[in-house]
Amino acid sequence: MKITTIDRRWIFLFILIGVGLPLMLPLGFKLEVTPNVQTVYNLIESTPENKVVLLSFDYDPASKPELHPMAFGIIKHAIDRKQKVACLALWPMGSQMVDDVYQNLKKEMPDIEYGRNFINLGYKAGGIVTIQAMGKNLKNVFPSDANGTPITNYSILNSIHTLKDFAWICSFSAGTPGLKEWIMVAKDKYNIPVTGGTTAVSTPGFLPYLNDQNQLTGLLGGLKNAAEYEFLIQRKGTATAGMDAQSVAHIIIIAFIVLGNVAFFVSKKRKKD
Amino acid sequence: MIQFWTMLGLWLGALSTLAIWSFLYKDNPFYKIAEQIFVGVSAAYWLIYTIYNILIPNLFSKILTDPLANWIYFIPGILGIMMLLRIIPKFEKLSFYPLSLLIGTTAGISLLRFLKSDVLSQTTATMLNPFSSGNLAVIIGQFIIIIGTITGLVYFYFSKKHKGFIGYNARLGIIFLMISFGASFGYTVMARISLLIGRLQFLLGDCLNLIK
Numbered sequence: 001m002k003i004t005t006i007d008r009r010w011i012f013l014f015i016l017i018g019v020g021l022p023l024m025l026p027l028g029f030k031l032e033v034t035p036n037v038q039t040v041y042n043l044i045e046s047t048p049e050n051k052v053v054l055l056s057f058d059y060d061p062a063s064k065p066e067l068h069p070m071a072f073g074i075i076k077h078a079i080d081r082k083q084k085v086a087c088l089a090l091w092p093m094g095s096q097m098v099d100d101v102y103q104n105l106k107k108e109m110p111d112i113e114y115g116r117n118f119i120n121l122g123y124k125a126g127g128i129v130t131i132q133a134m135g136k137n138l139k140n141v142f143p144s145d146a147n148g149t150p151i152t153n154y155s156i157l158n159s160i161h162t163l164k165d166f167a168w169i170c171s172f173s174a175g176t177p178g179l180k181e182w183i184m185v186a187k188d189k190y191n192i193p194v195t196g197g198t199t200a201v202s203t204p205g206f207l208p209y210l211n212d213q214n215q216l217t218g219l220l221g222g223l224k225n226a227a228e229y230e231f232l233i234q235r236k237g238t239a240t241a242g243m244d245a246q247s248v249a250h251i252i253i254i255a256f257i258v259l260g261n262v263a264f265f266v267s268k269k270r271k272k273d
Numbered sequence: 274m275i276q277f278w279t280m281l282g283l284w285l286g287a288l289s290t291l292a293i294w295s296f297l298y299k300d301n302p303f304y305k306i307a308e309q310i311f312v313g314v315s316a317a318y319w320l321i322y323t324i325y326n327i328l329i330p331n332l333f334s335k336i337l338t339d340p341l342a343n344w345i346y347f348i349p350g351i352l353g354i355m356m357l358l359r360i361i362p363k364f365e366k367l368s369f370y371p372l373s374l375l376i377g378t379t380a381g382i383s384l385l386r387f388l389k390s391d392v393l394s395q396t397t398a399t400m401l402n403p404f405s406s407g408n409l410a411v412i413i414g415q416f417i418i419i420i421g422t423i424t425g426l427v428y429f430y431f432s433k434k435h436k437g438f439i440g441y442n443a444r445l446g447i448i449f450l451m452i453s454f455g456a457s458f459g460y461t462v463m464a465r466i467s468l469l470i471g472r473l474q475f476l477l478g479d480c481l482n483l484i485k
Binding site: 009012015016019020023024062064065066092123125128129132180183184185188189199200201203204208211212213215221222223224238241242245246249250253 | 397457462466471473478
C-alpha cells in the first residue's frame with residue numbers, strides 16, 4: 001500500500017498547513033477548563049489583597065511559546081486581585097523573560113508601579129541551594145533587584161524576610177532547576193503552597209505531585225492549559241489563538257497514525273494470503 | 274533608526290527560522306549556516322553572560338571592593354580556579370578536589386530532599402482510602418492509582434520469576450506503564466506543535482501581519 005511508503009515530507013507539509021491556516025482563519029473550537037487549571041485560578045482568587053506572591057521564571061526563549069502566556073496570565077490575574085508580585089529566575093535567561101512580561105503587562109495595565117506592585121529580582125545561580133538559602137534569609141540572597149538597585153529602596157518586599165512570608169509560589173518551569181526544586185524545598189520543607197506551569201513535555205512527570213499531600217496546588221501543563229487560564233481570566237492571548245491550530249494538528253496526526261496502522265495490518269494480511 | 278534595527282531583527286529571525294526548517298526537506302547549506310551561527314552565537318552569549326551576570330556580581334566585585342570583609346569568597350574563587358586546572362595535564366588532579374566537594378554536597382542535599390518529596394510524600398499519597406469520596410469517578414480513579422502503583426512495582430521486581438500470580442500482576446503493570454508512555458508521547462506531540470505554533474505566530478503575525 002502506498003500509505004506505508006509515503007514520503008514523510010508530505011506529513012510535514014500537512015502539519016504546516018494544518019497549523020498555519022487556523023492561525024490566520026480561527027475556527028473557534030470550544031475550550032473546557034480542567035480541574036488542575038481551576039485549582040490554580042482558585043488559589044489566586046482566594047489569596048487576600050496586598051499579599052506578596054513569588055513567581056520563578058525557570059525557562060528561556062526555547063520554551064517561550066508555551067510558558068510565556070501562562071506567566072502573563074497568572075501575573076495579570078494576581079495584580080488584578082491586588083496582590084504584589086515578586087519575580088526571580090533560576091535560569092539565566094529567565095530574567096529577560098520577566099522583563100518581557102512586565103513590558104507587555106505595562107501596556108495593558110499602565111497603573112502598575114515597579115517596586116510597589118511588581119519587582120524583578122533577577123537571576124541567581126545555584127538552583128535548589130539558592131531556594132534553601134531564601135528559606136533562611138531572602139535579602140541575603142537577593143540584596144538588589146535585576147537592575148542592581150537595593151531591594152530596601154522598594155516598598156514591595158518590606159514585609160518579606162524569608163520564603164515563608166510569601167502567600168504562594170509559582171514556578172514556570174522548562175527543566176532543572178525548576179518546579180521540582182520548588183516543591184522539594186518551598187512545599188515539602190517550608191509548607192508554602194506551590195503551583196506551577198510546565199512545558200507539555202514535562203507535565204506527566206509532575207502529575208504525581210498533584211496528590212492528597214498537596215505537593216502541588218494545581219498545575220498548568222502546556223499551551224492547552226495556558227489557553228484555559230486565559231479563558232478563566234477572560235483575556236484572549238496567544239495561547240487561545242493557538243488552540244485551533246493545536247487541535248487541527250492533533251487531528252492530522254491522529255489521522256496519519258490510524259491510516260498508518262490500518263495500512264500496516266492490511267499489507268500484513270495480504271502478505272500472509 | 275530604532276525601527277531599522279527592529280526590522281533587521283525580525284527578518285534575521287524569520288530567515289533563520291526558514292533556514293532551520295529547510296532541513297525538513299533535505300540537508301542543505303542554508304541549514305548548515307544557520308546551525309553554525311546558532312552554535313557560535315550561543316557559546317559566545319553564555320560566556321559573556323556568565324562573566325557579567327555570575328562571576329562579576331557574585332565574586333569579582335565582592336573581592337575587589339572589600340577583600341577583608343569578603344575573605345570567604347576567596348574559597349569558592351580558588352576552588353573555581355582549581356576546577357579549571359584540568360585543562361593543564363600536569364595539574365589535572367587538583368580539579369578532583371572541588372569536583373568531589375561539589376558531588377558530595379549535591380548528593381547530600383539531594384538525598385534528603387528526594388527522600389522526603391519523592392519517596393515519603395509519594396508513598397503516603399498512594400496510601401489512600403479509595404472510598405473516601407462519594408463520587409464514583411473519584412473512587413475508580415483512586416483504585417486505578419493503587420492498582421497501577423502496586424502492579425507497576427511488581428513489574429520491576431526481578432527476584433522472582435514472572436509466572437503465575439506475579440506474572441499476571443507484572444503483565445497488568447506493563448499495561449499501566451504503556452498507557453503512561455502513551456500519555457507522555459501525547460504530551461510531547463502537543464509540546465512540539467506548540468513550538469511550531471510559536472514560530473508561525475512570529476512569521477505570520479510579527480513579520481507578515483497576517484494574523485489579526
